[in-house]
Amino acid sequence: MLLDSEFLAQLKNSTPRLLNLLAGFSQVEVLVVGDLTLDEFMTGQVERISREAPVLILRHKTTERVPGGGANAVYNLAKLGAKVKVVGLVGKDEQGMALRQIFESAGVDTTGILVDSKRPTVTKTRISAHARQSVTQQIVRVDRKSDELPDVDLQLQLAESIQQQVGMVDAVVCSDYGDGVLTKPTIEATIFHSHRTIVDTQKNLERYRGASLFTPNLPEAENAVGYAISDFESLYRAGCDLLELTDARQILITRGDEGMSLFDRLPPSEFSPPGLTISGNGGATIYCWHIPAFNRTDVFDVTGAGDTVVAALTLALGAGASTWEAAVMGNLAASVVVRTFGTATTTVDELWETLKVLVG
Numbered sequence: 001m002l003l004d005s006e007f008l009a010q011l012k013n014s015t016p017r018l019l020n021l022l023a024g025f026s027q028v029e030v031l032v033v034g035d036l037t038l039d040e041f042m043t044g045q046v047e048r049i050s051r052e053a054p055v056l057i058l059r060h061k062t063t064e065r066v067p068g069g070g071a072n073a074v075y076n077l078a079k080l081g082a083k084v085k086v087v088g089l090v091g092k093d094e095q096g097m098a099l100r101q102i103f104e105s106a107g108v109d110t111t112g113i114l115v116d117s118k119r120p121t122v123t124k125t126r127i128s129a130h131a132r133q134s135v136t137q138q139i140v141r142v143d144r145k146s147d148e149l150p151d152v153d154l155q156l157q158l159a160e161s162i163q164q165q166v167g168m169v170d171a172v173v174c175s176d177y178g179d180g181v182l183t184k185p186t187i188e189a190t191i192f193h194s195h196r197t198i199v200d201t202q203k204n205l206e207r208y209r210g211a212s213l214f215t216p217n218l219p220e221a222e223n224a225v226g227y228a229i230s231d232f233e234s235l236y237r238a239g240c241d242l243l244e245l246t247d248a249r250q251i252l253i254t255r256g257d258e259g260m261s262l263f264d265r266l267p268p269s270e271f272s273p274p275g276l277t278i279s280g281n282g283g284a285t286i287y288c289w290h291i292p293a294f295n296r297t298d299v300f301d302v303t304g305a306g307d308t309v310v311a312a313l314t315l316a317l318g319a320g321a322s323t324w325e326a327a328v329m330g331n332l333a334a335s336v337v338v339r340t341f342g343t344a345t346t347t348v349d350e351l352w353e354t355l356k357v358l359v360g
Contacts, residue, residue, distance in 0.1 A: 007292055010273045012359045014325060017271060019355070021319045021329065022348050026081040028318030031165050033158075033182065033190050034070020034175030036088040036113070038095045040125040041066070043136055056139070058129050065098055068124060070175030072345075073200065076311035077173075078106040079345040080333075082318075085169065087112035087161050088181050089150060095121040112161040116154055119146040122179050149180045159185035166190070170318040173310060174208060176201035196317060200310045205246050213250040213323070214242065215310055215330075221253045229253075239263035239288060240280040250323050252330070254309060259292040262327045272324035289324050294335035294358060305334045308346060332358075 044058030067075040070088060077084045086108055090096030092115050099121060103110050123144040130136040149155075158181065166172060172190050174197065176182045187207055190197055197211040205214055205224045222229050225241045235253070242251045243263060251263040264287045268275055273289065280286040312333035316326035329351070336346040336354055 004292060008359070011328070014271070014328070015355060015359050018325060018329065019352065021316050021321050021325065022352055022355075024319035025315045025348055026083075028171070028315050029083040029085070029169040030077050030171050030173060030314055030318065031085045031087065031112075031162070031169040032070065032074045032077065032173045032175060033087045033162055033186060034073060034173070035122065035177040035179035035181045036071040036074075036086070036090060036099060037067070037069030037122040037124060037177065037179070038071070038099045039066050039068030040064070040123060041128065042125060043128045043130070046129050046131045056129060058127075065102070067099060067102055069122060069177040069179070070181070070307075071099060071103075072307040073173055073175040073310055074103065074108055075106060076308050076333075076345045077315065078103075078108050079347055080311055080315055080351075081348055082311075082315050083107075083109075085109040085112060085165050087158055087165070087186075089114055089116045089119070089154065089158070091115070091119055091121040092117040093121055095123045095144070112158075112165060114154060114157055114161070116150055119148060119150065119180070120144045122177075145179060149183060155183045155185045158183075159189040162186060162189035163192075166192070170196075171314050172197045173314055174199045174201065174211070175307065175310070178202060182207075196314075198310060198314050198317075199246075199248075200306060205242070209245075209247050211246065211248055213252065213313075213317075214246055214248050215252045215254065215306065215313070216242070217254045217306060218256065235261060236278050236288065240278070240286055243286065244281045252309075252313070252327055254306065254334075257293050259290060260309075260327055260331055262289045262291065262323060263287070264289075264323055266323075268324070269322040271322040275324070289327070291324075291327055291331050294331055294354075305338050308333045308337045312346075312351070 041064045043062050044060045047057050047059050050057050074086045125142040127140050128136050128138045191210050199208045199211045199214045225238045229235050229238050249265050253261045276288045278286050309330035313326045313330035316329040
């Protein structure tokens with residue numbers, strides 16, 4: 001797609017360094033603390049209407065299992081070549097074993113995954129069907145999960161596991177889908193991390209006050225600040241309010257086909273364009289950049305794209321990128337995975353090729 005000429009010039013100037021940063025992804029060690037989900041995609045062909053009830057009977061064709069939720073962030077990091085450790089919970093069930101096996105096959109350190117015998121592994125089963133000479137489409141989704149929090153003993157065990165591993169990594173990612181892993185003890189253990197802590201949570205951003213960087217999407221940002229973000233004035237206001245709410249150094253608001261907006265308390269580094277200067281709460285200077293969407297036309301499925309953004313951004317920061325470069329890398333990765341149906345990942349080679357195509 002065509003990019004704004006000024007941004008394209010900035011991207012071209014940064015391309016040699018971005019390629020070098022990509023080469024450094026394999027050296028970055030990341031700990032993910034998150035709500036682990038198994039995504040199942042079951043497909044079948046419609047044979048007839050049941051005589052038992054007015055429902056379709058499907059002849060089963062395939063079942064695919066991939067990591068979802070916080071597990072998708074883990075898997076994205078692994079597929080991008082990082083050294084990944086994970087802390088989380090699975091149930092004492094076949095789905096939990098399957099998720100662990102997927103991680104281990106991808107080289108993920110799973111010693112921080114604990115078994116919760118009282119709650120199932122969060123599993124989302126999407127059942128899709130097709131008739132002869134028709135496209136496949138989802139007809140129902142079945143979720144397995146518990147609304148109860150883990151026992152306090154398990155919460156403390158998770159926090160202890162984080163404390164044991166946190167000093168050995170370059171960054172910590174909190175992937176909070178509201179399924180009970182990220183409670184007060186585990187959050188406190190991650191925020192204590194002396195390096196960078198990146199938070200991806202759907203709500204209650206203030207629980208992570210003091211983390212380095214937050215990555216809310218537009219609806220999550222609106223929910224946090226309590227008003228609609230409908231123009232640049234409200235966007236700038238929201239960025240400043242989110243920085244105050246979270247006491248973070250950076251806020252990255254992902255805005256779908258409008259791209260991303262980055263708000264930073266720190267002035268631009270030598271590897272960032274000047275950006276826009278705005279007056280934050282209390283008169284503080286906030287630096288802002290808008291990064292356009294790299295792909296608006298080939299979007300098939302945005303499922304899990306936020307996890308991909310977080311993974312690429314985290315690895316770029318771990319490899320020495322400026323925050324602007326890291327946001328560009330996250331945007332680049334998202335532009336790849338939205339071209340694929342379902343929960344998808346990308347690789348360094350794909351990012352390399354996509355970047356070269358963008359800059360011509």
